[in-house]
Amino acid sequence: MPADRQQLIIDTLDDAFRDLMVAAPLAFRTKFRKMAADPFAFYRGSASLFYADMASERDRWADDRTERVWIHGDLHAENFGTYMNSHGVLVFDVNDFDEAYVGHFSWDVRRFVASLALLGWRKALPEESVHALARSYLQAYVGQVHAYVEGNRDSDFALRLDNTDGALHQVLQAARRSSRIAMLDSLSVVTDDDRRFADSGTTRRLDRAEYERALDAFGRYLETIPQGKRQEHSEFYAVKDIVGKTGFGIGSAGLPAYNVLLEGYNQAFENDVVLTMKQANVPAVSRIVDRPRIQRYFEHEGHRTAVSQRALQVHADPFLGYTTVDDVGYVVDELSPYERDLGWGNLTEPTEIEPVVTQLGRATAKIHCVSDADSEQDLVDFQTEAAIVDVIGDGAEFVDDITEFGIAYADRVRDDHALFVEAFRAGGIGGVAATG
Numbered sequence: 001m002p003a004d005r006q007q008l009i010i011d012t013l014d015d016a017f018r019d020l021m022v023a024a025p026l027a028f029r030t031k032f033r034k035m036a037a038d039p040f041a042f043y044r045g046s047a048s049l050f051y052a053d054m055a056s057e058r059d060r061w062a063d064d065r066t067e068r069v070w071i072h073g074d075l076h077a078e079n080f081g082t083y084m085n086s087h088g089v090l091v092f093d094v095n096d097f098d099e100a101y102v103g104h105f106s107w108d109v110r111r112f113v114a115s116l117a118l119l120g121w122r123k124a125l126p127e128e129s130v131h132a133l134a135r136s137y138l139q140a141y142v143g144q145v146h147a148y149v150e151g152n153r154d155s156d157f158a159l160r161l162d163n164t165d166g167a168l169h170q171v172l173q174a175a176r177r178s179s180r181i182a183m184l185d186s187l188s189v190v191t192d193d194d195r196r197f198a199d200s201g202t203t204r205r206l207d208r209a210e211y212e213r214a215l216d217a218f219g220r221y222l223e224t225i226p227q228g229k230r231q232e233h234s235e236f237y238a239v240k241d242i243v244g245k246t247g248f249g250i251g252s253a254g255l256p257a258y259n260v261l262l263e264g265y266n267q268a269f270e271n272d273v274v275l276t277m278k279q280a281n282v283p284a285v286s287r288i289v290d291r292p293r294i295q296r297y298f299e300h301e302g303h304r305t306a307v308s309q310r311a312l313q314v315h316a317d318p319f320l321g322y323t324t325v326d327d328v329g330y331v332v333d334e335l336s337p338y339e340r341d342l343g344w345g346n347l348t349e350p351t352e353i354e355p356v357v358t359q360l361g362r363a364t365a366k367i368h369c370v371s372d373a374d375s376e377q378d379l380v381d382f383q384t385e386a387a388i389v390d391v392i393g394d395g396a397e398f399v400d401d402i403t404e405f406g407i408a409y410a411d412r413v414r415d416d417h418a419l420f421v422e423a424f425r426a427g428g429i430g431g432v433a434a435t436g
Contacts, residue, residue: 113406
């Protein structure tokens with residue numbers, strides 16, 4: 001019944017975001033307005049609802065190993081982009097690891113295929129085209145998993161400037177043309193004394209007490225940088241300025257954050273470094289995974305986010321680490337000028353989209369297959385690729401099953417979106433009113 005489903009949506013969002021909605025109602029009014037824009041935007045902001053549904057969904061691809069794979073947790077079509085890895089190579093890959101956790105590997109591909117179906121609906125693609133695109137993504141995923149089983153090194157595969165073309169190559173080229181000095185000039189000003197953050201509508205100045213708390217948290221963060229990724233000279237980490245930060249995307253509404261400006265590679269203004277220090281939230285997956293060993297593995301959510309990203313992303317950001325502010329977990333990484341998201345606006349025809357989703361399928365397989373016994377963590381202690389192949393075989397039934405699931409779930413999301421909009425307009429979600 002629609003009324004029952006609407007109440008489930010309300011209860012699930014309230015349970016996931018209750019404390020944050022109380023602390024930052026304006027941020028959530030903005031978040032909910034963005035989610036109200038269309039079903040895809042709603043889907044992006046409602047991972048908790050997806051996992052509430054997964055809790056009651058029979059997963060024929062889960063066994064005692066494949067139900068405890070390190071997963072992205074919020075894998076949708078817009079969570080891919082570029083980054084500069086710790087070897088100085090521009091890579092196109094999965095990004096945004098706020099929801100990463102250990103769970104069923106199929107949850108990632110189910111969530112992606114449903115998002116692809118929603119994107120196809122938004123672009124008014126015929127149903128048969130959406131099916132074909134979903135199958136291309138899944139077949140590429142299956143093929144890459146098998147390639148890992150047959151190969152020797154999990155880290156060999158990466159989408160780079162030298163092995164991509166089309167839309168992915170273009171976004172890598174755009175990232176390559178970016179510059180640190182341009183990013184710094186957009187965020188800060190140079191005075192007679194030094195560089196400082198510029199005042200803006202998305203930053204706030206800290207009083208002395210909060211500044212000292214943030215500075216102490218930064219000091220604790222430095223201890224979490226892996227030894228092999230620490231900069232040699234101590235002046236690199238000299239703090240020039242710290243500001244409070246707001247204005248994050250749909251998924252990070254209400255989470256306190258700071259920007260930290262460092263001296264960086266040398267005393268030249270053009271080589272300063274900006275780090276983000278953001279409160280980490282409880283991942284939606286963890287609400288349905290009842291495994292005490294996983295819960296005990298992490299010191300706090302900031303630790304969980306950093307460990308997850310290092311497991312899922314080969315040669316992760318050398319600045320990646322974690323800390324606490326007032327005993328609450330924060331994740332820290334670089335605000336890099338070389339990060340560019342994949343834009344779907346100019347991809348309109350199935351012939352343009354198909355090669356992109358094929359590469360995204362390969363990238364999805366990579367994050368699952370590197371986050372195992374060969375990575376730095378020891379929570380997943382088996383070869384993921386072998387476990388996945390054991391349950392999917394040649395992949396034919398797997399592709400059929402996940403395609404049908406994704407198309408059907410996208411239909412449900414479109415109905416859920418309408419119920420959500422009605423509930424939000426009536427002020428029925430966590431007391432967040434639709435008007436100020």
